Amino acid sequence: xxxxxxxxxxxxxxxxxxxxxxxxxxxxxxxxxxxxxxxxxxxxxxxxxxxxxxxxxxxxxxxxxxxxxxxxxxxxxxxxxxxxxxxxxxxxxxxxxxxxxxxxxxxxxxxxxxxxxxxxxxxxxxxxxxxxxxxxxxxxxxxxxxxxxxxxxxxxxxxxxxxxxxxxxxxxxxxxxxxxxxxxxxxxxxxxxxxxxxxxxxxxxxxxxxxxxxxxxxxxxxxxxxxxxxxxxxxxxxxxxxxxxxxxxxxxxxxxxxxxxxxxxxxxxxxxxxxxxxxxxxxxxxxxxxxxxxxxxxxxxxxx
Ligand code: DON
Numbered sequence: 482x483x484x485x486x487x488x489x490x491x492x493x494x495x496x497x498x499x500x501x502x503x504x505x506x507x508x509x510x511x512x513x514x515x516x517x518x519x520x521x522x523x524x525x526x527x528x529x530x531x532x533x534x535x536x537x538x539x540x541x542x543x544x545x546x547x548x549x550x551x552x553x554x555x556x557x558x559x560x561x562x563x564x565x566x567x568x569x570x571x572x573x574x575x576x577x578x579x580x581x582x583x584x585x586x587x588x589x590x591x592x593x594x595x596x597x598x599x600x601x602x603x604x605x606x607x608x609x610x611x612x613x614x615x616x617x618x619x620x621x622x623x624x625x626x627x628x629x630x631x632x633x634x635x636x637x638x639x640x641x642x643x644x645x646x647x648x649x650x651x652x653x654x655x656x657x658x659x660x661x662x663x664x665x666x667x668x669x670x671x672x673x674x675x676x677x678x679x680x681x682x683x684x685x686x687x688x689x690x691x692x693x694x695x696x697x698x699x700x701x702x703x704x705x706x707x708x709x710x711x712x713x714x715x716x717x718x719x720x721x722x723x724x725x726x727x728x729x730x731x732x733x734x735x736x737x738x739x740x741x742x743x744x745x746x747x748x749x750x751x752x753x754x755x756x757x758x759x760x761x762x763x764x765x766x767x768x769x770x771x772x773x774x775x776x777x778x779x780x781x782x783x784x785x
Contacts, residue, residue, distance in 0.1 A: 482780060484532040484751075488522050491775045492534035495520055495757075495768050503759030503767035506739040511637035512542060515741075517759040520768055522776075523680040524753040527690050537679040541756055542634050544738030545576065546682065547672040548598045549689075549711060549719075550620055551612075555592075555601050556707045558608040558615070566657050567592050567600050569714060576721045576764060577644045579651060587655025591718040593736065596648045599658075602668045606660045612668055620675065623685035625697050628677055635674035642666060673738075682744055682754035689734075689746040696752075712746055716784075723763040731773045732783030743769040747782045 499518040507513035521536035555563050572581060572590040581590055589596035605612035621628045638645075649662040658665060677685070687696025689712055692705035703711075715734035720727045720743075727735055737743045741758035743766055753776070757768035777783045 484524055484526070484530065484780075485534075487776065487779055488524065488532050488534040490779075491772050492520065492522060494775065495772055496535070498768060498771070499757070500759070503761050505741070505758045506760055506764065508641065509634065509638045509739070510641060511631075511634045512740060515541070515758045520757040520772075521679040522753070522755045522772055523678075523683040524751050525683045525687050525696065526751040527687075527749060529696075531680070531683070533680050533683070536756065539756075540676045540678045541742055541758070542631060542673070542738070542740035543675045543677050543682065543742055544673045544740040545593065545598070546736050546738040546740075546742050546744050547675055548593045548601070549686070549715065549736050549744065550616060551598060551601050551605065551672050552592045552711060552714070553688075553703055553707075554612065554616055554619060555604050555608075556703050556711075558610050558612075559604045563601070563604055566604065567597050569718075571717045571724050573722055577648070579644070579648055582648065582651050587652045587657040589652070591714060593714060593718045594721065595645055596652065599645065599649050599665055599669055600652060602672070603658045603660050603665045606664060606668060613671055616672055617675070619702075620677070620685055623688065623696060623702070624677070624681040625684065626681060628675060628681070630671050631674045631676045634676075635670045638670045638673065639666065642670065645669065679742065679754040679756045682742065683752050686744050686746060686752040686754070690748055690750055690752045692749075709748070712748055715746065720765050721763060723765055727765075727770070731770070731777050732785045733773065733777055734784070735773065737765045737769070739764050741766040741769065743773065745773055747784065750782060
């Protein structure tokens with residue numbers, strides 16, 4: 482398949498729509514300044530073929546896409562115990578909702594909503610490893626380039642993260658958070674503030690289309706079963722209250738972030754990342770979704 486032409490066509494088709502719909506996330510002040518009229522798309526196949534178009538090498542804040550990497554790390558470092566504190570059901574609610582935590586006794590619905598990622602961060606801190614270093618080392622190795630945290634974004638989110646503080650405190654009130662709220666949120670904000678570009682993310686998520694094998698070395702990052710489970714969670718929970726709509730329109734496991742990035746994995750075939758900062762009301766990139774829908778339709782790569 483000529484992926485480069487497909488991405489070039491999608492890019493050319495969507496460029497005229499830049500700036501027409503959606504808005505950048507502004508609840509994190511450092512993200513409110515991002516220029517909305519940007520669009521990039523990149524993919525890497527299971528065999529290492531690459532294609533990219535538009536602003537695919539412009540770095541952005543990966544935000545909730547990092548929840549895939551923290552879950553991967555927790556599967557490696559914590560194992561099955563992880564699931565004692567986190568469920569695996571779609572929430573059908575916004576990513577920062579507190580509602581279900583009360584009736585469900587501090588067990589977050591899944592690892593991809595904020596509450597779930599906070600619970601994962603807590604497990605990582607208790608694992609005895611150094612999760613901040615482990616996370617950056619893992620992501621850098623996966624895309625074969627050094628990756629950094631944007632400290633300004635992390636500080637900006639820490640200064641305004643009242644909902645996340647409430648969520649972490651609420652989980653702790655049920656006895657389901659072992660570490661200090663501040664320590665857990667420090668790790669969580671750092672992972673969200675990782676800066677990467679679409680091409681790096683397409684490369685780094687390659688293990689999810691290769692049964693858990695590292696995209697460059699081929700060494701297992703996680704087992705094939707764990708990789709399948711992450712893809713299942715991305716399909717059912719990766720785009721919050723829009724997960725059903727994503728499955729219906731696109732049919733590829735995806736994970737979005739409020740920086741405007743969306744990663745997508747076609748098992749056994751390719752990993753892809755699209756980025757455009759303007760978001761819809763569910764906090765998913767407007768043009769990112771359109772691009773994925775065009776891609777799925779043109780390549781026939783919906784998993785259904
Ligand atoms: O905690 C937050 O609100 C952000 N650091 C991450 C949110 C996010 O990316 C949700 N995605 N759509």
